[in-house]
């Protein structure tokens with residue numbers, strides 16, 4: 001572990017020294033991993049990677065450093081739309097209002113007293129993509145109180161159909177309405193249906209990997225919805241409201257949505273959906289060489305539906321089964337690590353790609369198959385990588 005940290009620090013130092021900033025990707029600074037094991041460099045890192053498309057307060061995970069199930073809290077990717085509020089934990093309260101029998105203001109101590117459940121959950125930003133080398137993804141062990149416990153404590157009234165979650169962060173939004181624009185100050189907010197909110201999994205989390213959340217991760221409290229895209233996991237959570245109407249806020253209904261095209265009887269029609277459950281996706285994260293043996297490592301993100309297979313294809317050849325890592329296989333919502341023993345790798349350039357299939361028969365699509373999707377979010381296409389074998 002200490003070695004790993006040192007190597008990572010070296011890697012970061014190397015990035016800074018090379019003048020590439022925090023999202024650079026120099027092939028020179030490849031970290032060695034275990035005794036006698038080395039990384040095989042990828043040759044397909046796009047030029048625009050690290051161009052500053054991400055602001056200075058966002059963090060991308062260098063997926064080549066994934067060597068175990070959990071992402072450390074200092075490496076965990078981080079994204080938000082506004083600033084990162086600094087919340088005094090002593091003064092903090094979670095206000096629960098709207099269509100509830102017993103409105104409440106709960107302190108951190110109250111919440112901790114209501115439960116300390118744990119769930120390992122991995123998620124990605126729905127904007128994650130090949131351009132980001134898929135680094136807007138991480139996996140953590142979250143501790144907190146089940147949302148259901150808290151909602152039962154306040155008692156959802158029968159009329160309540162939707163539960164809305166508000167962060168302490170906010171900003172101005174321009175809302176268009178029939179040619180007129182209204183400027184409104186809005187907190188970051190997301191919603192879930194009553195049924196989803198009362199499900200067994202959502203967690204009001206106060207710890208990541210056994211330590212308090214950092215400010216980046218939403219200290220002191222965030223919602224974690226296992227199996228859903230990152231956007232669902234409202235950070236700096238300070239308010240919950242139960243209501244009868246659908247919630248149409250920007251981050252639920254407008255900014256985060258996908259426009260799909262589908263062909264029915266020769267006619268193309270379009271439909272828009274919200275960003276909710278993760279679409280099954282595998283990513284090749286690194287290739288290592290030890291002695292003459294090459295191994296392909298990667299992860300799978302999914303909505304908790306059991307996986308049927310993860311496969312790897314080399315240079316367009318037949319799909320070969322990869323093995324799931326036992327340390328992640330048993331946690332429903334964890335990302336699943338996989339490895340593929342690549343026998344007979346020959347010197348030169350090679351293309352590797354993986355695909356995951358779940359037990360419902362949903363197959364990770366190729367980029368071509370995803371072309372009918374008109375918008376960029378939920379990009380779960382297969383992710384080909386090229387490596388050069390010396």
Ligand SMILES: Nc1nc2c(c(=O)[nH]1)N[C@H]1C(S)=C(S)[C@@H](COP(=O)(O)O)O[C@H]1N2
Nearest residue numbers: 077078079080081125167188230231234235
């Ligand atoms: N309060 C608040 N929560 C938020 C956001 C935000 O802007 N404000 N961004 C969301 C998005 S888009 C993502 S992908 C995840 C990122 O969580 P992380 O920074 O812990 O990885 O937080 C979600 N929760």
Ligand SMILES: [Mo]
Nearest residue numbers: 125126230231
């Ligand atoms: Mo996101």
